Amino acid sequence: MIGDSHTDLATAKAGGVPAVIIPSGYGQPADRATQGDYHELARFADLPALLAKLDQN
Known part of the structure; x- marks a missing residue:
């Protein structure tokens, strides 16, 4: 799940x-501080490398 807010993180967690x-502007760092395990990227262009890394695990 790709997002930028507390709701996005909670949805990913609920979906496993x-x-x-x-x-990107909607979510704030404080919204994410207590959400546990997630990956953070600065830009969409970094996504293929992260997906390749996750696929290896």
Whole structure:
């Protein structure tokens, strides 16, 4: 699941899928601070490398 907010992280957790945060203006860092395990990328262009890494695990 790719998103930028607390709701996106909670949805990924409920669905049992990895969460990837790409900050874009809606979500705030404080919203994510207590959400546990997620990956954070600075830009969408970094997504293929992360997906390859996750696929190896």
